[in-house]
Amino acid sequence: MTARGALARVIRSAAGRAAAAEAERCELCAATVPGEHPHLYESGAAEVRCVCGPCSVLFAGDGAGQGRYRLVPRRRVRLPAVDTGVLGVPVGLVFFVPRGDGTVTAQGPSPAGAMRWEVDAAAWERLAGMCPQLASVAPDVEALLVNTVRGLDEHWIVPVDDCYRMVALVRREWRGLSGGDRVWPAVERFFAELTERS
Known part of the structure; x- marks a missing residue:
């Protein structure tokens, strides 16, 4: 492999790692989430948390999360x-x-x-x-x-x-x-x- 090819591979690899590090993650299971994803409201911290689709399903009911987490609705x-x-x-x-x-x-x-x-x-x-x-x-x-x-x-x-x-x-x-x-x-x-x- 030429020096030029090795440098290109290192740059691509570094760019891939940087993109992976910047990708948003589910704050419950750490799965990567897409740009448009559900959120949970954490009542104790009064903050909104990113979640993946499967984790959001766990909080879809009114009693889910025992009041600690509430699924942020999508309605506008x-x-x-x-x-x-x-x-x-x-x-x-x-x-x-x-x-x-x-x-x-x-x-x-x-x-x-x-x-x-x-x-x-x-x-x-x-x-x-x-x-x-x-x-x-x-x-x-x-x-x-x-x-x-x-x-x-x-x-x-x-x-x-x-x-x-x-x-x-x-x-x-x-x-x-x-x-x-x-x-x-x-x-x-x-x-x-x-x-x-x-």
Whole structure:
């Protein structure tokens, strides 16, 4: 084998190892998971975990996981305009997550990750009275995702993993103090690519 061929083989091998190391893995059984995969919400850590299809089946029932893990649903529902001003959150790109304990958190993406604050639970109840679909939002694993930046008026019930994808997108694309010229077109594409599913 020539030196050139050996070098090419080493480079291919290193690239293969790097790709394998970067591949996402199921956080329960360590199997490699595809780009689009299910997630579990771990209540103790209040975090979303990647899982493979077979492991997700174990948590499909309401009683599965004994409350420690909950399967993040896949449902997305586009809502008509919702007056989120009653929640007192002056941010145009934000998601609201009702919690199992009755509280509601609002989180907005920033270059440093998600900013988080509590929302008045009574105000959330008033909003749910105006938009009855919000009463169906599953605590901890679904959210109301809102984008009113740059003239948009998007309101969705989505899985929380969609919200975290949006936070990661903003963090990745943000440049300078105002976000630069990449972040807002990327956010608009994110919302344009959302599709309803049950």
